[in-house]
Amino acid sequence: MSEFSLENLSEKIHYGKTKDYFQEVLSSYHNGNYRSAVVMLWSVAVCDIVYKLGELVDLYEDTVAKSILDELTTLQKGDSKSSLWEVKLIDDTRAKTNLLDNSEYENLRYLQKQRHLSAHPILDSDKQLHTPNKETVRALIRNTLEDLLIKPPFHTKKIIDELVKNIAEAAPALNTRQKVKKYLESRYLSKLKPEAELSIYRSLWKFVFKLDNEDCTKNRDIHLQTLEVIGNRNAETILNLIRGDKDYYSNVSLMPLILDYLVFYLSKNPKIYALLNEDAKLKIQHNVENTKTSKICGWFVKENLERHYEDILSLIENDIDFNFRKGQLKFLLETPDTEEWQHLFCRILSRAC
Template identity: 25%
Template sequence: MRDLEELLSLVRDRESKKYFEEGIKAYHAGAYRASIVETWVAVALDLISKIRYLSERQDPQAIDFVKHLDNAIQSANKAKLQKIENELLKKARELELLTPREEAELQRLYLDRNVCAHPAFVAPEEVFKPNAEQVRAHLASAVDNVLSLPAVSGRKLIDQFRQEIASDNWPSYSNYNQYVEMRFLNSARHSVKRSIVELVVKTAIEPPDLDSNSAVSSTAVSARARVAINSLALNDPILLNNAIESVIQKRQKAEGLSDTVLLRITGSLGQFQCTWTVLSDSDISRILTLVSTSDTQTLKQNRALVCWPVYHTEIEEKVGEKRSELISTFDGLQHMLKTVTYGRRNLIPAVISQIRYANTFRDAEDRLRDFAKLARESDISSLRDFGKAVRENNQVYLAMNTETILRNICEQTKEIAGVGIVWQEIADGLHEDYLHSGEGTASNEYSYSDFKDFVAAFFNLYHV
């Protein structure tokens, strides 16, 4: 049974909340008819407030509704106002503020409200005497279907998602942090959530056709969708799995899965068991052949290597061979750093190797910056390996900006348990290397004594 105080906390609009709270108080007092009446008042007020919001944003249907409502209010036309109330749920459904199912549930509330508010106008044997369970059901329905939801229609929310994912306003990878969930899903009804998540999946496996004046490329939009998929996998795996199955099945039944789409499915959805469950045996065989016979340029172009590892063992083996070939080169590793969205920590050994063998100061700094891109994916072991690579290559520890970059990496890894000790080891080691380098005391520029002080102060501050 739903907790009524929890339901009250979910009501978004302050004015609607006042009436809903009165409905709860009436329920606790045993005044069940009054509770139903107040609950309907809260729902009607909330829906009209949302329609006014849509009107202010130039929705034609909402503008027309508000115009007729305000005219009826100003002229005190009770017949028109009654008609507007009778058709309020229908209008809300037309504006996509309600689904047909939600409209049906709230219609029961409205009918019960009528017999509760006007018991003298029904036959004596038909006078409605609601019980506690019926009232609680109406209270929960009011919150779930109206009072907890934003004033945005499903269609508009989907359109808004399409616009934002292709705009300059989309957050970068490092600042992503469940953006799709917080911005579009948390307050949306289930049917809208499902549509948006299916759109995310479609966007990942098939880059959208964008206007030539678009702020970002279609491949960048697909990358954003892949990041969203990984976040959804952690926060709502059931919704995501259902969306993946639905999208793939629809494509199979319609135009089928092209070679390009199969490669993109491997890179965008390959980490999920449900992907390989819904794909047919022939599709999986085609993927095996495509990965084995395609050159790395084709695989790069179709983002087939950006998932690490792929859930399917045989395909992961073939993909792994191509990945190893790609990241063995400088340009290939740079490509993977830009495109891998699942399993990025697997790139860390290759980046550390390039740090170890950097042969110029500038190259050393660039490789340190590459590691900084993966810093949040690192752990104690990889940080120790990183520290050894830095110390072993004098092109790294004698580069001008090394200390600045190390501080940045240090800050990014501060949440890793026990990391303060590792950074102390790195800082002490760099200082000892300086003392034994033959530089003497002629220059303190590369002594890393300031970095030692920084590490000591930083991790004392964060109690690590």
């Protein structure tokens, strides 16, 4: 990783105070003062964890984060010169919160060991002070940035509340799927662990395809688009997730409008349909037979594309009030994306016009 990239990455540091302190790390590194860079980097990492725990307390009233901070305060008051609380901080943060995974924790422990060697007069066999090399220090800086400093203090149990509230407020500006994707990846997904994305996906599935309250009805479109973004980023993992929890994902609404959303989603993700329980499949099949939107989207429940083609023709010819709504013809062309369907679509288009 080049110095230029290292500096660019540092611009993404979540807290302003952390970013200011981190400039001293970069300055020491660029000037070849590698011991000083490592010592300061450890101090910055410790401060950043404290800030994140503090924000979890302030924003989410997180009792676990509060207990960690309260215990550290007690330790510091008992022995203000001891630095043992610093190691305990990352140990407790790893064990009791979702801020650090195993690899991130091990990277921080290695940083702490390098900091100990750099900060104390430990002489090697040649009576030389320990001096980490440039490559080691650069790796320590990169790992600390990517593992900790650029990430916001999301709590797995609270992130869905934060995300749902935020995308609802931003929905008027997120008027295309591409904008939704860019927004989510920039603000959230690029900073989350995979398991957190899957947790969000699981919650949104219920919001979009099961619940029928005022908030879910109002925000169903933006929730669906968020579900699509996360699903596309984790396609194979999502299939395993659903395979292991079929009852949850098969517990969908009976309401035709909500099932229209589900049929639309499954038309782009037919492998998911195959994993659902039979009761869910019966609901979906019934909706495909009885609502116009699902008739257009429900190719995946048919025995073949020819049958879907015939059903679309029947819809056009037998329903005098039928007209394709905006975007439906484009969707019909693209899903399913096969050469056979393109030929059949041309024949549909000639009848529709």
